[in-house]
Amino acid sequence: MFDFLKDVNKLRQMQSAAKEETATVEKNGVKVTVNGAFEVLSIEPNTELDSATLSNTIRDCTNDALKQVQKSVAQKLYSQQ
Numbered sequence: 001m002f003d004f005l006k007d008v009n010k011l012r013q014m015q016s017a018a019k020e021e022t023a024t025v026e027k028n029g030v031k032v033t034v035n036g037a038f039e040v041l042s043i044e045p046n047t048e049l050d051s052a053t054l055s056n057t058i059r060d061c062t063n064d065a066l067k068q069v070q071k072s073v074a075q076k077l078y079s080q081q
Contacts, residue, residue, distance in 0.1 A: 014077060021076070023068035025061040030054065032061035036073045 021036035029046030040062065045054055 017076060018073045021069055021072050023065045023072065025065040025068065027061050027064075028053070028057045030057045030061055032058065032065050034062065034065040034069050036069050038066060038069070 015037075018036035022033055022041065024031060024033040026032075028049060030049070031042070031044040033041040033043075035041055043058060043062075045058065049057065
């Protein structure tokens with residue numbers, strides 16, 4: 001029973017640490033920041049881009065930032081084991 005509680009506590013600590021991780025990607029004047037809980041923290045658009053380019057750039061920045069934070073979180077989790 002106590003081992004289970006220790007595991008739950010460790011999982012909560014890892015989730016908390018992961019949420020603190022952030023990644024920011026900037027392309028074409030668009031900046032997107034995400035955290036380790038895979039939440040978008042901010043999007044700074046470039047209003048000089050046309051809507052199609054802006055949309056594609058936001059998508060690309062978001063995907064790249066998510067990949068970066070995923071790698072960072074995975075490295076931290078594996079290094080703690």
